[in-house]
Amino acid sequence: MRAMPYPVPTSSVAPESWTLNGAPVTTVLPGWDYESLLQFERLVRVDVLKTAKEAGLDVEVPLALHVRYWATGSYVRHSAALVPLVPDATSGWAQALLVATVDGRQLAGDLVLETTLVRIDEAESGGFTARRAGSVLWNDTVKLALEGSGGLLPIAPVRFSEQGLPAAAAWYVSLDGSDWRAPAMGNLLVLLNVDNRAVADALDPTDSAAAALWDTLTVDVVCDLVGRALDDEEYVPSRADADELSTGDLVTNLIRSFLSRPGEGVDEAVARLRDERRNDPSLVRAQAQSSLRFPRTSS
Amino acid sequence: MSTLYPRLLPAETETLFARLSDVAAGAADPSAAITTARAVYAASGGMRVHRDQLIGLREEVRRAAVDHGYPARPGVEARNGFDRRVARILHASMGLTAGEASQRQVWAYLALVLLPDVCAWRFPANDAGKFVADRFKGTDLTRHTLARLWWRAQVLRDETRVDDPYWMLEALGEADLDQVMARRRSVAATPSLVRMVVRVTAESTDATGRDVLRDLLKRLLRLTAFLDLDWLDEAELRSLVLRERAVSMANLTS
Numbered sequence: 001m002r003a004m005p006y007p008v009p010t011s012s013v014a015p016e017s018w019t020l021n022g023a024p025v026t027t028v029l030p031g032w033d034y035e036s037l038l039q040f041e042r043l044v045r046v047d048v049l050k051t052a053k054e055a056g057l058d059v060e061v062p063l064a065l066h067v068r069y070w071a072t073g074s075y076v077r078h079s080a081a082l083v084p085l086v087p088d089a090t091s092g093w094a095q096a097l098l099v100a101t102v103d104g105r106q107l108a109g110d111l112v113l114e115t116t117l118v119r120i121d122e123a124e125s126g127g128f129t130a131r132r133a134g135s136v137l138w139n140d141t142v143k144l145a146l147e148g149s150g151g152l153l154p155i156a157p158v159r160f161s162e163q164g165l166p167a168a169a170a171w172y173v174s175l176d177g178s179d180w181r182a183p184a185m186g187n188l189l190v191l192l193n194v195d196n197r198a199v200a201d202a203l204d205p206t207d208s209a210a211a212a213l214w215d216t217l218t219v220d221v222v223c224d225l226v227g228r229a230l231d232d233e234e235y236v237p238s239r240a241d242a243d244e245l246s247t248g249d250l251v252t253n254l255i256r257s258f259l260s261r262p263g264e265g266v267d268e269a270v271a272r273l274r275d276e277r278r279n280d281p282s283l284v285r286a287q288a289q290s291s292l293r294f295p296r297t298s299s
Numbered sequence: 300m301s302t303l304y305p306r307l308l309p310a311e312t313e314t315l316f317a318r319l320s321d322v323a324a325g326a327a328d329p330s331a332a333i334t335t336a337r338a339v340y341a342a343s344g345g346m347r348v349h350r351d352q353l354i355g356l357r358e359e360v361r362r363a364a365v366d367h368g369y370p371a372r373p374g375v376e377a378r379n380g381f382d383r384r385v386a387r388i389l390h391a392s393m394g395l396t397a398g399e400a401s402q403r404q405v406w407a408y409l410a411l412v413l414l415p416d417v418c419a420w421r422f423p424a425n426d427a428g429k430f431v432a433d434r435f436k437g438t439d440l441t442r443h444t445l446a447r448l449w450w451r452a453q454v455l456r457d458e459t460r461v462d463d464p465y466w467m468l469e470a471l472g473e474a475d476l477d478q479v480m481a482r483r484r485s486v487a488a489t490p491s492l493v494r495m496v497v498r499v500t501a502e503s504t505d506a507t508g509r510d511v512l513r514d515l516l517k518r519l520l521r522l523t524a525f526l527d528l529d530w531l532d533e534a535e536l537r538s539l540v541l542r543e544r545a546v547s548m549a550n551l552t553s
Contacts, residue, residue, distance in 0.1 A: 004525050033344030034301045034396050068529045070488065073401025074440075076454070077488045079529045104344065105301060108401035116527045133535065134526035156306075156339040163337055174337075176309035178316070182438040186403030187309050191339070 001139055006130045009054035012047040013117060013138045029111060029144040036104035040113060041097065046085055049092030051117070055137055056129040063137070064120045067100040071146070072244065073108025073185075080113075084120065107146055109185055114141045153190055153221065157203060160193040170196045171217060173224045180235045180248030187247045190221060215294050222254050222288045230270070230277050230284075237266045258291035259284070301345035302352075302394035305338035306404035307411060312436055315411040319430050322415045333357075336412040341399065348394075357413050359388050360445075364417045372423060379473045381421060382448055387465050389445060390452035397453065403437030406446040410435040418444040441483055451480055454490045455497060467494060470501040475512055485523045486516060492528055495536045499544060514547035515540070 001008065018025040018040050025040065032038060044065055052059045067081040080100035087094045100113065117138040123131040130137060161167045172191045176182070194200050202210035229235035229251040237252045245253075252266055260269040276283050288294075307315070315336075333353050340347055361369070363384045367377040399405060410418045415435075421444050422434040433442040440446040455467040471479070479496060480487050487493055496519070500512050522528075522543070531539065 002524075006525075033341070034398050035344050064530075066527055066530045068527065071398065071401060074397055074450070075484045075488050076397065076490060077529050082530045105396035105398055108398045118527050118530070120530075132522075132526055133539075134528050134531065136525055136527050139527075157342070158339055163339075174308040174310040176313040176436070178313045179432060179438065182432075182436070183403070186407075186437055189306075189309055189339070189404075191308070 001136075004130075004136065006128055006135065007054060007056050008130075008137050009047075009051040012050040012054065014045040014047075015115065015140060016043045018042045018113065018142055025142065025144065027143070027145060029146055032104055032107065032146065034104045034107075036107075038102040038104065040080075040100045040102065042115070043095065043097055044115065045093055045095045046087075046117060047092060048085055048087035048094050051137060056127075057119070061123075062120045064118055065096050065098060066116045066118050067098050067113065068116070069100065069102055069106075069111060069113045071107045072110040072112065074106070076106070078103070078106060109146060111144045111146055112141055113144070114139060153217075154185070154188060155190045155192055157192045157194045157199075159195050160191070161195060163191065165191070165193070167193075168196060169193055170199050170213075171220070173221055175225065175228060175247070177228045177232060177247070180229065180232070180251070181238075181246050184245045184247045184250045188225070188250070190217070212295060215292070215296055219285070219288050219292055219294050222258055222292070223285050225251055226254055226259065226273070226288075227277065227281070227284065230274050235270075237270055259287055301396035301399045303340045303345040303347045303399060304393075304395070304402075304405045305336070305340060305348070305408045305412070306402055307408040308337045308339065309404070311337040312404070312407045312411060315415070316430070316432060316435055319411070319415060319419060319435065320424065320428055322419055332412050336408065338404075338408055338412070341402075345396070345399070353413055356388075356392060359392070360385055360414055361417055363388065364420060369417065369420050373420065375473075378421065382473065383468050385445070386448035386452040386468050389449045390456065390465070393449070395449065400446070400449055400453065401440070403440065406437035406440065406443045407435070409445050410437070410443065414445070441481065447480070451476065454480065454487060454493050457494060467497045467501075470497050471512075472509075475500070475509060478513060478516055482516065482520060486519050489523075489529055491531070491533070491536055492519070492540075495533070495540045499537070499540045503544075505548065510551055511544060511547050514551060515544050518543045518547060 019042065020038060020040050048063060049059060051063065052061060062084060064082055064084045068077050068079050070077045080102065081098050083096040083098060085094035085096060098115065102111065116136045119130050119135045120133055122133040125131065160169055165172050170193055174189045174191060176187045192199050192203065198213060201207050202213040235248055235251065238248060255269050256266050259273060260266060273284055333350060363381055367373060367381040373381065418435060419430065422431060424430045433439045434444045437443050437446060440450060452465060452468060456464050457467055458464060460466055479493055496515065500508065505511065
């Protein structure tokens with residue numbers, strides 16, 4: 001939690017993990033669309049007496065747990081649940097079941113669910129304490145990748161014959177490489193040709209042979225993206241922004257993960273790879289295959 | 300249910316933006332490109348927009364441009380008038396959900412395929428003949444020619460005003476609205492707070508309006524760093540904004 005201009009409690013909130021439809025939530029949220037209404041639940045226990053004492057507040061100050069969410073596509077926040085806390089008379093602990101319904105129509109990018117413990121009344125004065133309504137005494141967030149980020153490759157199954165692309169091709173990596181600082185989401189899209197039999201079969205979740213195809217796609221995408229960046233002097237490795245991944249950041253992460261040598265900084269790796277690509281471009285592809293353990297076998 | 304719009308492929312975005320200089324104001328009707336541009340749709344969650352709807356949208360926005368002087372280079376009044384009118388058109392007629400409106404490639408399609416001439420008129424090239432990529436590509440939706448207008452209408456739409464739910468689009472001057480909407484991840488992330496700021500500012504009669512608004516926004520920005528305001532009801536928000544505005548007034552007049 002960030003530094004606040006007033007005292008906040010330590011270790012007085014015991015949250016359980018979020019669940020969705022009864023199952024634990026992971027870092028990815030597949031299988032949704034604009035028609036979805038997603039119901040997240042979690043149980044949170046709060047030691048209200050400890051909270052008040054450590055925050056320098058009167059024990060009668062009303063507190064509540066609030067859940068809000070936003071999608072990183074828009075950053076517009078929505079209130080999903082507000083549960084006033086009623087402490088047990090003996091233990092001083094309060095328990096709240098938080099049920100947050102998230103509207104699929106709002107979603108794009110990543111979904112962020114934030115739970116805050118807030119004061120819900122306003123004090124006229126209070127010195128150096130959380131006296132305003134809405135003062136955050138504790139919070140936590142969980143971020144779920146919805147599409148095209150957090151390891152999810154943005155893909156679109158289409159008919160290549162309708163896109164003016166080679167009719168029998170398997171896939172096509174569409175990239176706007178004119179500005180490596182632009183957000184990756186929206187700048188990269190992998191089209192999968194549903195008219196290609198192997199691809200159409202691989203899109204079936206039960207297809208056992210799909211793994212080999214996706215492994216090939218992964219190597220292709222890594223080499224395609226990194227290759228374009230290496231060929232472009234405008235690409236410079238930079239520190240990733242915490243909120244939004246740029247196309248350049250994505251490339252830098254790929255280089256760091258799959259093409260850097262042990263102990264080698266990313267700037268050194270880029271300089272070395274540019275040199276290697278000029279002299280022997282197949283070597284870069286071979287390095288990617290090696291790092292990605294391609295092709296993977298069942299043994 | 301959302302209407303699903305074409306999402307221009309990233310490589311196509313780069314290609315069309317590079318060719319934007321060829322699209323002069325008054326260029327030929329790009330209707331043919333509406334269905335030939337390389338674009339994809341969301342897999343599910345709505346109905347794909349029909350070609351006739353796209354053409355209707357283009358005609359309505361283009362008419363707004365013509366009424367504000369297109370193809371002559373627009374002055375401040377023309378730009379502001381166009382923005383206000385098109386914000387209403389886009390939000391009222393496109394049938395977009397917020398999720399679909401967050402898709403950058405949708406806005407790239409609208410600016411580079413459907414309305415390149417109008418967008419190039421609204422944000423012309425500089426003296427060196429260069430267009431600003433953000434205004435066309437969707438890389439920053441707060442700066443995109445059309446996306447910024449849709450989102451402005453989305454945040455400021457007042458459901459309580461049945462006669463004119465978009466009245467807030469005209470309540471403040473362009474510079475003041477920009478001040479409010481630019482703080483996308485703080486003040487502008489809470490639409491109810493934004494609407495209350497606009498409402499309270501529009502109700503005020505003091506001559507120091509703009510300075511007070513700027514100071515008020517700075518104060519609210521500092522508060523949102525440690526206050527969660529997203530659960531407050533209208534009355535509580537109003538009380539907060541009035542209180543902070545009074546402090547801004549006192550500071551500026553002292």
